[in-house]
Amino acid sequence: MPRLTQVAPEQANPLQAELFSAVKSKLGRVPNLFTTLANSPAALRGYLDFSAALSAGAGLTAQQREIVSLVTAEENGCDYCLAAHSTVGKIVGLKPDAIEAARRGDGIDDANRAVARFAKSVIESRGRVADADLEEFRSAGFGNDAVAEIVANVAINVFTNYFNNLAETDVDFPAAKPLEAVLSPARG
Numbered sequence: 001m002p003r004l005t006q007v008a009p010e011q012a013n014p015l016q017a018e019l020f021s022a023v024k025s026k027l028g029r030v031p032n033l034f035t036t037l038a039n040s041p042a043a044l045r046g047y048l049d050f051s052a053a054l055s056a057g058a059g060l061t062a063q064q065r066e067i068v069s070l071v072t073a074e075e076n077g078c079d080y081c082l083a084a085h086s087t088v089g090k091i092v093g094l095k096p097d098a099i100e101a102a103r104r105g106d107g108i109d110d111a112n113r114a115v116a117r118f119a120k121s122v123i124e125s126r127g128r129v130a131d132a133d134l135e136e137f138r139s140a141g142f143g144n145d146a147v148a149e150i151v152a153n154v155a156i157n158v159f160t161n162y163f164n165n166l167a168e169t170d171v172d173f174p175a176a177k178p179l180e181a182v183l184s185p186a187r188g
Contacts, residue, residue: 114140
């Protein structure tokens with residue numbers, strides 16, 4: 001049972017309706033995260049603006065941004081974001097094994113492995129990344145722009161993870177299986 005109410009689109013004030021319209025034009029619908037976050041139009045606008053900035057002209061690919069989202073959601077135990085980013089990950093071309101690897105903080109190729117491991121290091125160290133981890137990321141071909149973008153993507157995902165965990169937002173995407181079930185499916 002959600003702990004925060006959703007703002008019904010038909011009951012939205014003009015600012016909320018404008019924000020919902022922007023979300024719907026991009027996603028084709030208004031997921032529960034947005035109708036719940038709309039309790040504060042300032043928080044919803046801040047999220048949408050930050051998300052748009054991270055997508056426009058970003059150095060990380062859409063797949064790499066989803067990898068960061070999946071690592072962050074797994075680390076923070078956010079069922080809503082795991083479901084949402086598993087779905088979006090598929091849309092941007094991540095295969096199921098790449099989604100599973102990202103959730104483990106790993107990747108199926110060198111570049112995506114470096115992104116996942118560095119994002120996990122940022123999360124686990126709360127930004128106090130060891131010199132060796134930073135050097136390993138740079139040696140994979142990434143520069144300071146990618147370092148900044150990974151930290152920014154971790155930050156926006158921590159925001160939605162914490163918000164959904166607090167709100168207990170109803171998951172309106174196909175649920176992601178617990179990682180343990182993905183790693184060791186029941187044999188029968």
